[in-house]
Amino acid sequence: MTDEIIRSAPDRPIGEVWLVGAGPGAADLLTVRAWRLLRRAEVVVYDRLVGPDILDLVPPHIERIFVGKMRARHVCPQAGINGLLIELARAGKRVLRLKGGDPFVFGRGGEELEALAAAGIPFQVVPGVTAAIGCAAAAAIPLTHRALAQTLIFTTGHTVDGELDLNWRLLAEPGQTLAVYMGIKALASLCRRLIEHGRPATTPAALIENGTYEHQRVVTGTLATLPALAPDPRLAGPSLILVGEVVALGQSFGWLAGALAPRAASTPPVGELDAPGPGASG
Numbered sequence: 001m002t003d004e005i006i007r008s009a010p011d012r013p014i015g016e017v018w019l020v021g022a023g024p025g026a027a028d029l030l031t032v033r034a035w036r037l038l039r040r041a042e043v044v045v046y047d048r049l050v051g052p053d054i055l056d057l058v059p060p061h062i063e064r065i066f067v068g069k070m071r072a073r074h075v076c077p078q079a080g081i082n083g084l085l086i087e088l089a090r091a092g093k094r095v096l097r098l099k100g101g102d103p104f105v106f107g108r109g110g111e112e113l114e115a116l117a118a119a120g121i122p123f124q125v126v127p128g129v130t131a132a133i134g135c136a137a138a139a140a141i142p143l144t145h146r147a148l149a150q151t152l153i154f155t156t157g158h159t160v161d162g163e164l165d166l167n168w169r170l171l172a173e174p175g176q177t178l179a180v181y182m183g184i185k186a187l188a189s190l191c192r193r194l195i196e197h198g199r200p201a202t203t204p205a206a207l208i209e210n211g212t213y214e215h216q217r218v219v220t221g222t223l224a225t226l227p228a229l230a231p232d233p234r235l236a237g238p239s240l241i242l243v244g245e246v247v248a249l250g251q252s253f254g255w256l257a258g259a260l261a262p263r264a265a266s267t268p269p270v271g272e273l274d275a276p277g278p279g280a281s282g
């Protein structure tokens, strides 16, 4: 980032950056705070994982800048995103940095805050529902359970030079649930390594693709069978892997089979948050 780009506009006080989690996809999983800030922002800088229904909530007069990343193809490298946020804030703008899920869970939110803090830009952080929480709820899989899982681990299946570099001994411990982000490409090796390190091959496992969207897909199996059942990673949408005995509970609820209607308790459209609640006067 050059000095020229990040120089303050002379006639406006410095702006600020709101680092906001958009949740896993469904618009009505956006927090009320995020939704309020969306209306106050002057520019929204957003990622690939921010769902289209959420972008529809951005008022049309607000500028939008896409800085999404595709797997292995960065539309805008991280340093460029950091510099852009600083540049916009120094131009006096109220900048809403909208990230999929929660900004601090595998979202590089920490790196963006480091850059903002170093540049003296005021900021605030708004949490979002992270993919593991959203996907588990959407598939009726309780992430913890007193009898089955006392520990919950969020980890990444992102490979470095094609290799998964994880603490397999820790991950293969019994009595815990693993939520694996960015793991679809390495699914076969993930399952194999867990089995090699002592997790039974019969351990239930699920892959949730496009979790919380209407078109979400849930594939369930075991560590031994899931890789063959999973969709082609080149064609699949964002996918989260859950491993642990709790996955079988999700299946047993019959939720996915449609015995209980997943949408029965759906919330009103987000726009209706504007309306006064029951009993409100005036």
Ligand SMILES: C[S@@+](CC[C@H](N)C(=O)[O-])C[C@H]1O[C@@H](n2cnc3c(N)ncnc32)[C@H](O)[C@@H]1O
Residues within 6 Å of the ligand: 024, 025, 049, 099, 100, 101, 102, 103, 104, 105, 106, 107, 129, 130, 131, 132, 135, 180, 181, 182, 183, 208, 209, 210, 211, 212, 213, 238, 239, 240, 241
């Ligand atoms: C770069 S990480 C960002 C995680 C995000 N900050 C969060 O808190 O959910 C992207 C990964 O999150 C997971 N993910 C995000 N949204 C998802 C969704 N709707 N369904 C399934 N997995 C999702 C996938 O594993 C995807 O590869």
